[in-house]
Amino acid sequence: xxxxxxxxxxxVGLLGPVMAVAHDARPNYVQITExxxxxxxxxxxxx
Numbered sequence: 001x002x003x004x005x006x007x008x009x010x011x012v013g014l015l016g017p018v019m020a021v022a023h024d025a026r027p028n029y030v031q032i033t034e035x036x037x038x039x040x041x042x043x044x045x046x047x
Contacts, residue, residue: 012039026046029044029045031045
């Protein structure tokens, strides 16, 4: 029984990171300009 539990944890440890998928990170440009008191203009550019 101990072998089965250890083997299961080994599989989870080895295959868990493979199954995790993240969003790709792309560069972007954010420009925040204050136009009037407490009013902001936001410019967001993605290449």
